[in-house]
Amino acid sequence: MTTKPSKQGDTVLLEQLDHIAKGLAETLSPFCEVVVHDLTHPENAIMAIYNNLSERKVGEPATELGLARIQDRDFPQVIANYANAFRDGRRAKSTSIGIRGARGDYVAALCLNVDLTLFNNLQSAIHEFTRVDMQEPLMESLSPANVEALHGAIDQFAARRSKTPRSLKADERKALVKE
Missing domain, CATH: 3.30.450.20 (PAS domain)
Structure with missing residues (x-):
């Protein structure tokens, strides 16, 4: 029904x-x-x-x-x-x-x-903020020179002591800096 x-x-x-x-x-x-x-x-x-x-x-x-x-x-x-x-x-x-x-x-x-x-304005602002002016990028590195070599030296120093770089004690870190 x-x-x-x-x-x-x-x-x-x-x-x-x-x-x-x-x-x-x-x-x-x-x-x-x-x-x-x-x-x-x-x-x-x-x-x-x-x-x-x-x-x-x-x-x-x-x-x-x-x-x-x-x-x-x-x-x-x-x-x-x-x-x-x-x-x-x-x-x-x-x-x-x-x-x-x-x-x-x-x-x-x-x-x-x-x-x-508002969302279109935000989208435009983000687009403008992330825009870069140059077509061809400049050859510039924002990392310190020889950073790979520095990391390698730290790793070797720690390995000689059978440790990781993070596990080095304060006195070992001082010795690393003196090297």
Whole structure:
């Protein structure tokens, strides 16, 4: 026997989804907007919006993805890391997760929109910091001259005493320096 889920069931689901959204928003603030969409009311689907980066408002209608989910039960449940943009042109990376009710229909969506501005600026800064101006490297060594020979002499000194360089005592190290 199939029963139609109660509105109360969807309400509880949406309330729990709102708690999840709030927790994610607190963790990912200030770089990530988290939106809860109530797809049972597409004309005013935005139920909650945390870290509002898109300047949208609670009560605004569903986006194209939300409408596509409502119309097509086979629409992908998770669409992750897709390119997006805020109204003011800032680039974003978005993830949209469809939430199904007891009958298997989409009743909600949890959406994350990451503002890439800071990360792109960091990427540019790192690129600039690691950039080198010369095409052909200069022949310069940053290690002391004859470092291999010095290491070899230390190893031989320690080996004559049947020890490793690290196990040499203070008086043996003084003798090594005098050699």
